[in-house]
Amino acid sequence: MKYSGIGGQAVLEGIMMKNQDSYAVAVRRPDQEIVCKKETAGGLLQRHPALNVPFIRGVVAFIDSLVLGIGTLNYSASFYEEEGETGEPAGEKPLDAMTVVLTVAFSIVLVVALFMLLPVLITQLLSRFITSSFLLGLLEGVIRILLFLGYVGGISMMKDIRRVYMYHGAEHKSINCIEHGHPLTVDNVAASSRFHKRCGTSFMILIMLISVIFFMFLRFDSLWMRLLSRVVLVPVIAGISYEFLRLAGRSDHPIVNLLSRPGLWMQRITTREPERDMIEVAITAVEAVFDWKAYLKENFPDSYAEYMRTCPETVPAGNESEGDGRGPADGAETSGAAGDADRADRTGAAGSSAAACGCPFEA
Numbered sequence: 001m002k003y004s005g006i007g008g009q010a011v012l013e014g015i016m017m018k019n020q021d022s023y024a025v026a027v028r029r030p031d032q033e034i035v036c037k038k039e040t041a042g043g044l045l046q047r048h049p050a051l052n053v054p055f056i057r058g059v060v061a062f063i064d065s066l067v068l069g070i071g072t073l074n075y076s077a078s079f080y081e082e083e084g085e086t087g088e089p090a091g092e093k094p095l096d097a098m099t100v101v102l103t104v105a106f107s108i109v110l111v112v113a114l115f116m117l118l119p120v121l122i123t124q125l126l127s128r129f130i131t132s133s134f135l136l137g138l139l140e141g142v143i144r145i146l147l148f149l150g151y152v153g154g155i156s157m158m159k160d161i162r163r164v165y166m167y168h169g170a171e172h173k174s175i176n177c178i179e180h181g182h183p184l185t186v187d188n189v190a191a192s193s194r195f196h197k198r199c200g201t202s203f204m205i206l207i208m209l210i211s212v213i214f215f216m217f218l219r220f221d222s223l224w225m226r227l228l229s230r231v232v233l234v235p236v237i238a239g240i241s242y243e244f245l246r247l248a249g250r251s252d253h254p255i256v257n258l259l260s261r262p263g264l265w266m267q268r269i270t271t272r273e274p275e276r277d278m279i280e281v282a283i284t285a286v287e288a289v290f291d292w293k294a295y296l297k298e299n300f301p302d303s304y305a306e307y308m309r310t311c312p313e314t315v316p317a318g319n320e321s322e323g324d325g326r327g328p329a330d331g332a333e334t335s336g337a338a339g340d341a342d343r344a345d346r347t348g349a350a351g352s353s354a355a356a357c358g359c360p361f362e363a
């Protein structure tokens, strides 16, 4: 596996892909056509390089990803709104800054209330029956994880979310396809794994797991202190989780892989096998921000040569490419996640400070 630096996120009937400071959103419109918009990201981390320090950058990247996520989701949803609401063409009304700030703030408050504070309150009720503070701490952690799993699993019952999870799968599969050295064709993407270590889902479950350990030992007698400590420590825990994920994305160390397991397991819920037309959307988004042929040529010369040999009509890497790369699936045996260890050791890729996560968190 070879780190590519790209990351993405599923939106409504579409996918956002980000590479360094540009991102593209590809959406399948109701009339089945794919539209793709490319923009410069310019988040807080880009504008304030001073914030790019370990443990701080995780929190900043989290906010950046929320802002970008809300903007791109709004863009994709604009194609599916009831007609005649505003009279403006789809995708042409970016959110104003205030709306974004309020939405981000609301999301954060909701997440903290639901997954950080509610478990404390439920545990408080149980403290009448249980006296061991260690046990109560453990219980709080278990409740926290059950709430999170319940939430993620619960919303997956909704039809729209199920499709978002399928697009999420397409997003991971296209990144895995590239990073395992296979040409970005629909067949190759379909054959790739839908699980990826650098994923926003992994980030969330890591936060939950690290919280369990933290708060098992951090018990206060006062309920208010307990609540306050949970809120105050959220950024600290998020910072630690982010650094781990950043490491995990570039490492194949057995310990890192072991610790990545819960996140990968969680992706069994948050990703689903996509349809082929969803994969096409993913490929459109990737190609808008990432020259995968050049990447393949540089990092997987054999695979690139094979690709060029079997598809002589395609334009070589580096040239402005028109070719859609309908190659025979030379990599159809790929199944992704753990394999390809022989190609794994070339590290230090991409040079960018981006800690690109599979999704939705990337710098």
Ligand SMILES: [Zn+2]
Residues within 6 Å of the ligand: 168, 172, 196, 198, 199, 200, 201, 358, 359, 360
């Ligand atoms: Zn993901």
